[in-house]
Amino acid sequence: MSRKLKSSAVCPHCWHRFRPDQTLWVAAHPELLGDRLLTPEDPVRFLPSRFTPAGEAIDPAGSKTRRLACPNCHLEIPQLVLECPMVIMSLAGSPSSGKSYFLASAMWKLREELARHFSVAFTDTDPAMNRAITNNEGQLFLNEDQSASVAIDKTEMEGAQYNSVQFDPGVATMLAHPFIFTVRPSRDHVNGHAPHRLTQLFTLYDNAGEHFFPGADTARAPGTQHLAKAQVLMFVFDPTQDVRFRQRLAGVSGDPQLAPGAKTTRQDQLIVEMARRVRMHAGLAPQDRVPKPLFVILSKSDIWGPLLKDEDGTPMDITTPPYARERAGLGRMSIxxxxxxxxxxxxxxxxxxxxxxxxAEDAFERVIFIPVSAIGTSPVLDPASGLLKVPVARIAPRWVTVPFIYTLARWSTHLVSSDKSEGDASFGTPLDSTDMDPS
Ligand SMILES: Nc1nc2c(ncn2[C@@H]2O[C@H](COP(=O)(O)OP(=O)(O)O)[C@@H](O)[C@H]2O)c(=O)[nH]1
Ligand SMILES: [Mg+2]
Ligand SMILES: [Zn+2]
Known part of the structure; x- marks a missing residue:
């Protein structure tokens, strides 16, 4: 641990705040299995007293390890959590609104576009932790067979959404699984000489939509506590699940999701419920507005985009990205x-x-509506499986990166430039940014 550590860090699993010297390490010796808070297959966590000169800890059976764990919940945490400020974003929305496709598409495009236009590297902080998303990215964007049609596996994603910890013996607490990404200037970035100081982590939570219906049990689902910790909330609104949008779209798109009989949802109630939980976990009064920005992400814009008109009645361009390279080593976002x-x-x-x-506006101080399409095309009903599958050759995402790059532009003026220089108070500051050295 040669680099500079923060004075304290927050666990992205359980929100416990701790000093770096309290961090536990994960035993590497094959016989040290069976951690008391986790499963019999999980290696024990320990507080080391011996280290190698290279900074590895030596476990009680003499094996070297680099893996770290939270002192409270014992779940594994990446080393960078002890070093960098963390921006937390929570994603919610009704089942089938397109959250999993959006996340996979957005993360893939962020890797590409931040590198191409901004000279910023966007990488997995710990590849093992992000596997559920990277598998989905691979299916959609790295398929060798360009004639294939794919569907993101629902069960795999949902299994990967929670981790179980036994704080009390025999009682499992489900904690939402964080997906953590490292954002840092590349060597050719205008501020590439100080990459460490400008490195930050994006931590994302994909909420299972089912847990958001009003009345769904919350006591056993502290899985939604991250809503209170998140600096940025995202609600995916799916126009194809709204009766009135469906009526307007009947002649506009032939997407199978508009076929008669599809399920519709009261999505406004989900926003109200999301706000209720944020206030509850954050100790706000029921009438208080949540002092954070809410992105309302309208998914599947390939279907409903034609309904969106400019003031003079012309169709709006929601395909071309609202950002470009400004000059060598710097990209610019058009806020x-x-x-x-x-x-x-x-x-x-x-x-x-x-x-x-x-x-949305009653509950949140600042609301930003963003049109996205994760795949830019309609899925096709596969008669054999009954699943909606996407022909990979037709995938062309639209605006999926926008909420993330907008957030970066609001916070990290040293990383991304924009056409609005003043900050935006409603965006607050990243968690732990007080520990960060302003450059
Ligand atoms: N037309 C269209 N359909 C989409 C898009 N993104 C997702 N879908 C479809 O929406 C369905 C639900 O998506 P999913 O991400 O699994 O929803 P989740 O339950 O919110 O995670 C899938 O059948 C996808 O084919 C999109 O950008 N355009
Ligand atoms: Mg999903
Ligand atoms: Zn923890």
Missing amino acids: KRVDRTSDRIRALLCEVAPELVSA
Whole structure:
């Protein structure tokens, strides 16, 4: 541990705040199995007293280890959690609104686009922890067979969404699984000489939609506590699950999700429930607005995009990215264009589903509407499996990176430039940023 550690860190699994010297290590010796809070197959966690000159800890059976764990929940944490500020984002939305496709598509495109336009590297902080997402990215974007049609496996994603810890013997507590990404300037970035100081972590939670229905048990699901810790909340709104949008879309798109009989959801109620949980976990009064930004992400824009018009009635461009390289080593985000698009979506929603706008704006201090399409094309019903599958050759995501790069542009002016220089108070500051050395 030669680099500079923060004075304290927060566990991305259980939110326990601890000093780096309290960190536990994960035993490497094959006989040291059976941690008391985890499963009999999990290696024991220990507080080391001996280290190698290279900074590895030596476990009680004499094996060397580099793996770290939280002193409270014993789940594994990446070393960078002890070093870098963390931005926490929580994603919610009704089942089948497109959360898993959006996450896979957004993470893949962030790797590509941040490198290409911004000279910023976006990588897995710990590849093993992100496997559920990277598997999905692989299916959609790295398929060798370009004639294949694929579907993201629902059960795999949901199995990977929670980790079980036995704080009391025999009682399993489910903690939401964090997906952690490292954002850092590359060597050719204008601030590439100080990469360590500008490195930050994006920690994401993909909530199982089912847990968000009002009345779903919360006592056994501390899985939603991250909502209170998150600096940025994202709600995926799926217009194809709204009766009124479906009526308007009947002649506009032939997507199988618009076929008669599909399930519809009261999505405004989910926003209200999300806000209720944020307030509860954060100790806010029921009438208080949540002092954080909410991105309302309208998914599947390939289907409903034609409904979105500019003030003069012309269709809006929601395909070309609102960012580009500004000069060598620096990319620029057009916050103005995103805000203008958000205004137009708000106007459309006020016409078609006004209660959604009121629910969001009543609960959150700042609401930004973003149109995304994870795949940019319609899935096709596969008669053999009954699944909706996506022809990989047609995948072309739209705007999936925008909420993330917008957030970066608001926070990290040293990393991403924008057409609005002043900060945005409602974006607050990243968790632990007080420990960060302003450059
Ligand atoms: N037309 C269209 N369909 C999509 C898009 N993204 C996801 N879908 C479909 O929406 C369905 C649900 O997506 P999924 O991500 O599993 O939803 P989740 O339950 O919220 O995680 C899948 O059948 C996808 O084919 C998109 O960008 N466009
Ligand atoms: Mg899902
Ligand atoms: Zn923990």
